[in-house]
Amino acid sequence: xxxxxxxxxxxxxxxxxxxxxxxxxxxxxxxxxxxxxxxxxxxxxxxxxxxxxxxxxxxxxxxxxxxxxxxxxxxxxxxxxxxxxxxxxxxxxxxxxxxxxxxxxxxxxxxxxxxxxxxxxxxxxxxxxxxxxxxxxxxxxxxxxxxxxxxxxxxxxxxxxxxxxxxxxxxxxxxxxxxxxxxxxxxxxxxxxxxxxxxxxxxxxxxxxxxxxxxxxxxxxxxxxxxxxxxxxxxxxxxxxxxxxxxxxxxxxxxxxxxxxxxxxxxxxxxxxxxxxxxxxxxxxxxxxxxxxxxxxxxxxxxxxxxxxxxxxxxxxxxxxxxxxxxxxxxxxxxxxxxxxxxxxxxxxxxxxxxxxxxxxxxxxxxxxxxxxxxxxxxxxxx
Numbered sequence: 001x002x003x004x005x006x007x008x009x010x011x012x013x014x015x016x017x018x019x020x021x022x023x024x025x026x027x028x029x030x031x032x033x034x035x036x037x038x039x040x041x042x043x044x045x046x047x048x049x050x051x052x053x054x055x056x057x058x059x060x061x062x063x064x065x066x067x068x069x070x071x072x073x074x075x076x077x078x079x080x081x082x083x084x085x086x087x088x089x090x091x092x093x094x095x096x097x098x099x100x101x102x103x104x105x106x107x108x109x110x111x112x113x114x115x116x117x118x119x120x121x122x123x124x125x126x127x128x129x130x131x132x133x134x135x136x137x138x139x140x141x142x143x144x145x146x147x148x149x150x151x152x153x154x155x156x157x158x159x160x161x162x163x164x165x166x167x168x169x170x171x172x173x174x175x176x177x178x179x180x181x182x183x184x185x186x187x188x189x190x191x192x193x194x195x196x197x198x199x200x201x202x203x204x205x206x207x208x209x210x211x212x213x214x215x216x217x218x219x220x221x222x223x224x225x226x227x228x229x230x231x232x233x234x235x236x237x238x239x240x241x242x243x244x245x246x247x248x249x250x251x252x253x254x255x256x257x258x259x260x261x262x263x264x265x266x267x268x269x270x271x272x273x274x275x276x277x278x279x280x281x282x283x284x285x286x287x288x289x290x291x292x293x294x295x296x297x298x299x300x301x302x303x304x305x306x307x308x309x310x311x312x313x314x315x316x317x318x319x320x321x322x323x324x325x326x327x328x329x330x331x332x333x334x335x336x337x338x339x340x341x342x343x344x345x346x347x348x349x350x351x352x353x354x355x356x357x358x359x360x361x362x363x364x365x366x367x368x369x370x371x372x373x374x375x376x377x378x379x380x381x382x383x
Contacts (some may be wrong), residue, residue, distance in 0.1 A: 031227035034075025034220035044323035050097035072230035090289035136185035149176035159219035192216035256310035
């Protein structure tokens with residue numbers, strides 16, 4: 001037999017073995033919205049998610065990333081996603097969901113400490129230096145190693161808007177693994193996606209090799225709900241997800257962070273115009289709701305494969321914003337032609353049902369992305 005045929009046969013068998021491990025399993029996507037400064041909605045959902053995974057597997061060492069193949073986050077959701085996937089150097093995440101939320105809760109006053117600027121000191125802004133300090137503390141190993149996008153247990157996606165190119169820019173582990181020109185320090189990525197123009201100045205960051213730079217503002221302005229970006233990434237990334245041919249091969253859990261805009265508290269100026277802060281809130285909520293509608297349609301309104309957890313009662317002041325309040329609130333879902341309907345299941349029950357499917361199909365079997373800088377081209381057209 002010719003050498004070329006032998007090589008072809010070897011690779012064919014390896015491919016069959018690879019696909020055998022993936023067969024019958026759906027690729028699991030976790031998406032975490034941006035918006036707000038408390039993250040109480042996503043935080044409560046993540047703690048319940050991990051607790052249920054441990055309860056149903058009987059393994060107290062299980063983590064969320066053991067049962068998801070990719071994690072996406074925007075703004076405050078990006079920090080949660082980064083902490084949940086940050087590699088401790090041994091292939092395990094640095095933080096549990098509970099530790100992540102605890103760290104965030106304890107550091108929130110420092111993260112979002114308001115300072116007054118301007119001639120009359122009437123403008124309110126957050127301290128970029130304080131935010132950077134907290135992010136650096138969270139996203140480094142015990143030995144002091146500063147983590148980059150490549151240093152995550154599972155693929156990760158974090159969007160921002162680049163003022164240099166006037167276009168969205170999506171940081172991804174896939175691109176970082178392909179080239180150091182797309183690898184950025186993880187804390188800087190989280191800082192970039194959180195640079196809301198009304199509270200923080202645009203943030204300039206450069207790749208680890210100094211060849212790619214980005215002048216970033218809040219990713220929430222274009223992708224507050226990054227679920228669609230994550231789904232698109234998986235569908236087009238055959239290197240990391242070779243068995244995915246369509247949305248029928250996916251399980252998606254999308255976590256909101258509570259609506260920012262409440263019609264009863266809509267701020268109007270004396271001339272009847274919306275205030276700038278109200279417009280920003282409307283944009284962020286509108287982006288998230290539009291993505292929810294699009295994905296609902298893409299999944300043919302399959303409420304088992306695509307689950308959206310949102311806390312609609314918090315904005316109207318109907319429910320005290322606590323973990324118990326979120327989980328006990330009845331879930332909602334988008335309707336095919338607009339609007340929403342109230343479900344009989346609570347958010348907690350919907351998460352539990354989703355976990356049942358995760359555990360039934362077993363832990364993620366997809367291997368980590370290869371870190372070969374010359375073998376793989378960056379993923380174009382996925383940003």
